[in-house]
Amino acid sequence: MIIDELRIVGSTQTNVVMAAELVRIAQRALKRRPPEPRKEGLGQLVYPFDGDLAWAAVTYMRTPTRVLWDVYRTQANRLEPLFDELMVDIRGDTRKLWRDGDGISVEARRVEEFAAGERQVIGTVKNALLEGSGRRGARLHVDPHRPTTRWVARLDENGELVVSIDLGGGSLSQRGWRREAGEAPLREHLAAVLLMLARFDPRRDTLVDPMCGSGTIPIEAVHAARAMPREAPTLAVLGLARDAAPLFADSSPLVIGCDLDLEVLAAARDNARAADVTAQVVWQRADVANLRPDIIHDIARERGRTIESGLILCNPPYGERLDEQDLVKLYGALAQTCLRFSRAPDSRELPRWRACFLTASPILEEVFYDVIGRPRVKKPLANANLRAYFYLYEL
Numbered sequence: 001m002i003i004d005e006l007r008i009v010g011s012t013q014t015n016v017v018m019a020a021e022l023v024r025i026a027q028r029a030l031k032r033r034p035p036e037p038r039k040e041g042l043g044q045l046v047y048p049f050d051g052d053l054a055w056a057a058v059t060y061m062r063t064p065t066r067v068l069w070d071v072y073r074t075q076a077n078r079l080e081p082l083f084d085e086l087m088v089d090i091r092g093d094t095r096k097l098w099r100d101g102d103g104i105s106v107e108a109r110r111v112e113e114f115a116a117g118e119r120q121v122i123g124t125v126k127n128a129l130l131e132g133s134g135r136r137g138a139r140l141h142v143d144p145h146r147p148t149t150r151w152v153a154r155l156d157e158n159g160e161l162v163v164s165i166d167l168g169g170g171s172l173s174q175r176g177w178r179r180e181a182g183e184a185p186l187r188e189h190l191a192a193v194l195l196m197l198a199r200f201d202p203r204r205d206t207l208v209d210p211m212c213g214s215g216t217i218p219i220e221a222v223h224a225a226r227a228m229p230r231e232a233p234t235l236a237v238l239g240l241a242r243d244a245a246p247l248f249a250d251s252s253p254l255v256i257g258c259d260l261d262l263e264v265l266a267a268a269r270d271n272a273r274a275a276d277v278t279a280q281v282v283w284q285r286a287d288v289a290n291l292r293p294d295i296i297h298d299i300a301r302e303r304g305r306t307i308e309s310g311l312i313l314c315n316p317p318y319g320e321r322l323d324e325q326d327l328v329k330l331y332g333a334l335a336q337t338c339l340r341f342s343r344a345p346d347s348r349e350l351p352r353w354r355a356c357f358l359t360a361s362p363i364l365e366e367v368f369y370d371v372i373g374r375p376r377v378k379k380p381l382a383n384a385n386l387r388a389y390f391y392l393y394e395l
C-alpha cells in the first residue's frame, strides 16, 4: 500500500520533547503550527507527510536521531508477496522518489519477527526498487557507500513492514563537529533533549556545564540557541530543499564548560573549533568541588555580561568507573556547589539558578535530598541503553 507519512524517530521517552521542538521550529520557520502527531511507542512521532514540515524537521530539529518519509506499507510476511506488493506500489507511485541514475542503499531495522532473514528482506526491497523503478524508465543502482537516497525497511508496532526514505541520510545525532570523544561522550541529540527538558532559555540563561568532558552540552547549547540549519542532500534530491538560515542568528548565550581533566578540555576546545563556536564558549579547568558563583560572575563581567538567570547542566560520571563511596563524595561535592548557587527566597538581586542532571545512579537523588531537597522534575530518560533519570532542581 502506498502511504505518505513523516516519521520522527528519537530515543525512548523523548516523544513530548520532540513534538515541542517541532512546534517551536515550525512556528518560526513556516509561521504555522504542525498538526498533532500520532505517537508510536515512546520515541516516534508520525505526521501526515508535508514537504515543508519535512524540510523544517530535517533542517532544524536537534532532538531526534532520524527523520523518515514512510512511503510503502505491507502486511506481507513472506518474501514473495513482499516483492509483488512493492512492485505494484512502485509502479503506481507518481511521486518523484528517484531520478534516473540514482544510487540507493537499503537497510533493515527491527525485522527479527519477519519470516526471513535481514539480508533477504534487504535484498527483496532492493530488487523491488530497482525493478519497479526500471519499469518506470529510471535506472537505479546500488551504492552502499555514497547513496543518493537511503531506504529503510522496518516492522512497525503492528508487525507490518514499512519502507521509508531516510531524509537526513543517516543518524542526525552526529553533527559532524566531533573530533575527540573524551571518555564517555553524551550523544549529541541527547544533549539537545537535556537542554529542552532543562528549559534552557538562551535569552536569559547563562549555562554552566561543570563536568563538560568533550563539550557536547556547551557546543549543542550554542547551536540550539541559534537553531543552526543542517545540510541534507537528500532533501534536494527529492525536491524538498528550501533556503535555510539560522532561525535565531543573533542569539549569543553565555556558555561555560568546566572539567577537572585538562586533556578532556583540550578535546572540548578542538570540538568547539570544528563546530565554529570558539568565541561563544568559555572553557575553564575546575574541580566541581571548588566551583563558586563568583568564578562564573567574573567570567561574565570579563565578557561585559550580567547574569539574569542560570542553568547548571551536566551528565556526571555515574559509576561504571567509580565505586559507591567515590560517587557519594563526587555527588556530595556537586550538591554543595549547587547550594552555593542557591539564593535566599527573599533575595531579589541575585540571579536564580536551576540545576539539571542526567545520571543512571540513584545516589545523586539521595545525596541531593539531604543538601538541596526534592527535585522539581524527575523523568526517566535512557542514556546509551542504560536506565537513567533526568533531574531538575530549583536552587
Ligand SMILES: C[S@@+](CC[C@H](N)C(=O)[O-])C[C@H]1O[C@@H](n2cnc3c(N)ncnc32)[C@H](O)[C@@H]1O
Residues within 6 Å of the ligand: 181, 182, 183, 184, 185, 186, 187, 210, 211, 212, 213, 214, 215, 216, 217, 258, 259, 260, 261, 264, 286, 287, 288, 289, 315, 316, 317, 318, 330
Ligand atoms: C560522563 S563525563 C561527561 C561527558 C560529557 N557530557 C561529554 O559529552 O563528553 C563526566 C566528566 O566529569 C569529569 N569530572 C569527574 N570528576 C570531576 C570533578 N571533580 N570536577 C570536574 N569534573 C569532573 C570527567 O573528567 C568527565 O569528563
